[in-house]
Amino acid sequence: MQSTVTEIAPSVYRISAFHADYGMQFNQFLVDDDEPVLVHTGFRKAFATTRDAVRSILDPATLRWITFSHFEADECGALNEWLAIAPRAQPACSFVGAMTSVNDFAARDARVLQDDEVLVTGRRRLQFLRTPHVPHCWDAGLFFEQTERTLFCSDLFFQPANPPPLSQSDVVGPARDAIVANRTTPFANDMPYTAYTDATLERLAALEPRTLAVMHGSSFRGDGRRALRELGVAIRDALGGARD
Secondary structure, three states, rough: OOEEEEEEEEEEEEEEEEEOOEEEEEEEEEEEEOOEEOOOOOOHHHHHHHHHHHOOOOOOOOOOOOOOOOOOOOHHHHHHHHHHHHOOOOEEEEHHHHHHHHHHOOOOOEEOOOOOOOEOOOOOOOEEEEEEOOOOOOOEEEEEEOOOOEEEOOOOOOOOOOOOEEEEEEHHHHHHHHHHHHHOOOOOOOOOHHHOOHHHHHHHHHOOOOOEEOOOOEEEOOOHHHHHHHHHHHHHHHHHHHHH
């Protein structure tokens, strides 16, 4: 298995590997700055592949921040492997994530980020947003790079199979189809619809992202506000009735 590397926004690199057993891509993102940021660690078993991809851009030992949405193997399974080779690196996540999982699991304690707190990494400003249960899990949060307006979406806009690295057309249609199709797979019920879902997606849309960095499937460049609002409608239509 090999990773492909694509620059999806200035100095933001998508590191992607297709896992045939899952029938989907697993994507990490590297922000190359004075304090480099890795968004998602990837699986522990895929660490060497991801490390080699990072090495094609910068020295992995220079990583400063390791971020992820929620505590899950594809999000942070290789966290300790990265901490072992990057002596200045520190996890950065929500309070709930740190207290319930990360500070027990990780070799170094996390930097706990408050809602709307910004990590200044040099030229870039990485804003943390608490998003409980969006896409899923109590500890969830997402990151928005304010300078180039890139939203790191985690599992939002999930698309199966092995699509191209970057789309400038329709990212919502494939995601809508995947939400419906997923009802009949072993991975059903991955995305809850809660009292917070609509407001959270509207908050993300208000950021007006230009690039959506999607963890599973093509990233998107274009009108991120519109895409997020349309995704909100798709989620409500597909899942909202389960709450009534």
